[in-house]
Amino acid sequence: MKAGMVLGSVVAARVAEGLEGKRFLLALPVDEKDRPVGGEFVACDVVGAGRGARVIWIGGKEAALALGRDEVPVDATCVAILERHGRNKEGA
Amino acid sequence: MRLGNVVGAVVSTVKDEGLDGLKLLVVEDADIYGRGKGSHYVAVDAVGAGRGELVLTAAGSSARQTRSTKDRPVDAVIMAIVETVEANGEITYRKAGK
Numbered sequence: 001m002k003a004g005m006v007l008g009s010v011v012a013a014r015v016a017e018g019l020e021g022k023r024f025l026l027a028l029p030v031d032e033k034d035r036p037v038g039g040e041f042v043a044c045d046v047v048g049a050g051r052g053a054r055v056i057w058i059g060g061k062e063a064a065l066a067l068g069r070d071e072v073p074v075d076a077t078c079v080a081i082l083e084r085h086g087r088n089k090e091g092a
Numbered sequence: 093m094r095l096g097n098v099v100g101a102v103v104s105t106v107k108d109e110g111l112d113g114l115k116l117l118v119v120e121d122a123d124i125y126g127r128g129k130g131s132h133y134v135a136v137d138a139v140g141a142g143r144g145e146l147v148l149t150a151a152g153s154s155a156r157q158t159r160s161t162k163d164r165p166v167d168a169v170i171m172a173i174v175e176t177v178e179a180n181g182e183i184t185y186r187k188a189g190k
Contacts (some may be wrong), residue, residue, distance in 0.1 A: 010148065064157055
């Protein structure tokens, strides 16, 4: 699971079976200081994340599990909206 | 998923039987404006995509999770045709005719 920043969204004209009605977000992977650590990618959304939101996303085959079924062709899904992340000096 | 433009097709006669009947397309990585980035790969088409369309592709074992690619030896599948891309409040790509 990794941190990301939502930049926007992608609307599909046609999708593969099982992806009907799913939301697609345009996102950027970021580090704990919100600095980009890679190029933009597209992820499914199950938490209603909007532009500017910091999120946790999962990659790989597990991304499909977050959509409630494991037989859909997605390799990234936003699964949580981040309120705070980073290192805690007190070690909590 | 990655954004990419369909720029061509692959024809292969000698291939693993697991690839029989699959449509193989050449995809060029694209930015949020739909502009090609110069790097290419081959993906199986699961949505009826055609040349010139901006698409989304899923990679790795996720690519096998369609009816046509289940248990097939593939690692990239076109699973959506893009209509619009919106970034930072502006539409950066809109499919022609939409």
